[in-house]
Amino acid sequence: MFDTNAFLIPLDKRRALIVSDSEWGLDELEGLLVTMGGECVERTLLTKHRIDPKTYLGSGKLEELRKQMDELELDLLLVDFDLSPSQLKNVEKITQKLVLDRSGIILEIFNRHARSKEAKLQVETARLQYLMPRLTNLWSHFERQRGSGGGALKGKGMGEKQIEVDRRLVKDRLTHLRRKLVEVEASRDLHRRQRESILKVALVGYTNAGKSTLLNALTKSEVLVEDALFATLDASVRLLTPKARPAVLAIDTVGFIDRLPHGLVASFRSTLGEVLEADLLVHVLDGSSEEVQRHCEVTMKVLAELGAHQIPMLLVFNKMDQCKKTQMLKIWANGLYRETLDANEIAMQNLNGAEPPRFHIPKEGAALFKPVFLSALDLSQVSQLRERILSIFDSQLEIYELVVPFEDGKTVSQIFDLSRVEVRRPLETGTFFRIRTLPEFAARINVKRYQA
Ligand SMILES: Nc1nc2c(ncn2[C@@H]2O[C@H](COP(=O)(O)OP(=O)(O)OP(=O)(O)O)[C@@H](O)[C@H]2O)c(=O)[nH]1
Ligand SMILES: [Mg+2]
Incomplete structure (x- = not known):
């Protein structure tokens, strides 16, 4: 019997050094690690560096990191870029530590949070595809995980034999998973067809923006809300409450993140298919985040990749109860909505010398409605959003x-x-x-x- 748990990378209570070339990258990676129960003890911000094809970071830099990690007694090196299997191998060799890249940790989180049968199958597939070429490298960690220390296979060269066995097991498992996924997808298509005659609004956005909180408030239900990254991996579907006529379904979706691992985008394409069925996208943003513009861009990009950029969109800036730069945010958001902002208009807004908004989001074709600013925790504001959604649909009736x-x-x-x-x-x-x-x-x- 194949047990995927034998291939989990243990992250609980790990003490880590995190490396990134941006502050937000460090923050995001730290968030991911904390979600997995690890602790970030040291952060290294890379300034100008040349990418070394063998080790990405260069052996000199890695030696330096190893010393630092030894001194602080750290056991995990977490890097904010994707390492090829051979780069990963080389980095582990030099640092003598467990090394995880961005895709690696995102996959571990997805694995832990998958709830539905379909999400579990999708995540396991993406994880095993990622692990397959890295088995040699991660083998010693898995072996410790199994607690066997070699067992019957103990002895020189036995590791390689076990890896061979593992590789074949993983291959068989992948074939099995693919077959299962086809079955699950067929049954979901059936459910989807049954929902054809209902208006649908999909809540989309960066992870932790407050999509599930908003869905719960809009539909008076209790979808899991957590101050964690990727709390939701399944598309939850609920009717707007009080019931609207015609009825409107609200769909909660998996959050997006910058540089989502390839395998995941592919395997979540079908779950995100729910998004493509929507008549309206409510793009939820954490208005209180310093990174709101980047989050917005990433989400727009993923939506375009999915082919959802033609669906009308309503931008909702959430967490306004915590927002410190409300005015700037409103100017930027309203500028987006009208595409251009008149220079005079910017001058008229009292910016106190702050920079005018720089970002520009392409929104090929699809209608973008005037943005809404609210807090999902304020039920009267949520009910106004409900009215707003209904009035958008009303205009099509x-x-x-x-x-x-x-x-x-x-x-x-x-x-x-x-x-x-x-x-x-x-x-x-x-x-x-x-x-x-x-x-x-x-x-x-x-x-x-x-x-x-
Ligand atoms: N202060 C404040 N916190 C909020 C608000 N909306 C959501 N939160 C909090 O933000 C965190 C994330 O909320 P979720 O609803 O789980 O976010 P999500 O977008 O579904 O996240 P993923 O499923 O991980 O993509 C939780 O701790 C919420 O309680 C808000 O308007 N104000
Ligand atoms: Mg959620």
């Missing part, structure tokens, strides 16, 4: 009038499901309805038959 014969109960129930009834009055020939709905829903109800 059309009015139809029809008389449904009394005996056609099926159409009457479809009308209540798929539209908002504004007038309902019994006539001699049947019931008169004035309804508001999407043209495609009207076609599905087949209103033409009974049009007044």
